[in-house]
Amino acid sequence: MAQIRIRNTNEWVTGEENVRNFLNKYEVIYEHWNTDKLPEELKENFSLTDEQKQTILKTFDAEIQDLVARRGYRTWDVITLSEATPNIEELLAKFEKTHTHTEDEIRAIISGSGIFIIKGDDATGYFDIVLEAGDLISVPENTVHFFTLTDERKVVAVRLFIEENGWIAYPYEDPNFQKA
Template identity: 60%
Template structure:
């Protein structure tokens, strides 16, 4: 289950209802999906073939299509990151820079864990949303953020897009980011 760490105060927010309420106030969508719909042999597997990725998508098809129909997403895929990913550390350095997009950035974590660092309202500042399997988040367009992995260094996630070509990161220099 997701939890939040507010960087300015050190406060931690736990519990699905509390996390959802906080994120709602920040304009960030949060849901929790039942990942037990994914076949057992694919759960906690961090190297997936294209066929296995399609199986993950098919197993969560109802959730994906429901979210897509309410938010306008027209394309989705599965990404995997783990020690098997070539140049993982270099790739993470590229991710770990505050940026924005011209559409929502959506992740549904199906295995492993990750962290979204998001700029909140002025009174909140930056906060970390620590995600694990089943957690779904949508960071609104033009909202400064970045995504990285936890110390576990492995994740499988579904990404959903409005623009079929995918999103492009726009660097966001922010002296408030610490």
């Protein structure tokens, strides 16, 4: 289950209801997918073939179609990041810069873990949402955020998009921002 670290106070928000209530204040959607449904060979597998990625999308087709009906997504895919990813350092350096998008950024974690860091309000400052397998969040459009990996440095996630250019990152320069 997802956990949140509030940077200004160094408090943690834990427990599904508390996490959902906290995120709702910032219009961040938080839902859960049952990753027990995955075929055994695809659980915690970070070097997926194209065919295996398609199997993941098929496994969660009902969940994807539900999001399509509710929120209008038109394309979706599976992304993997691990030490085996070519230019992983370059990619992470790009992901770790504060930015916004013109549409929401929705991710369902299938294996591994990841952290979305979101700019909250004056009371919270930035807060870190630590996600594990089964956690789904959607960062609202025009909300300042960035993504990074946890110490295990590997993740598989499903992404959904409305427009082809919806994922373009617009840099947000924050003079007070500290990465960790």
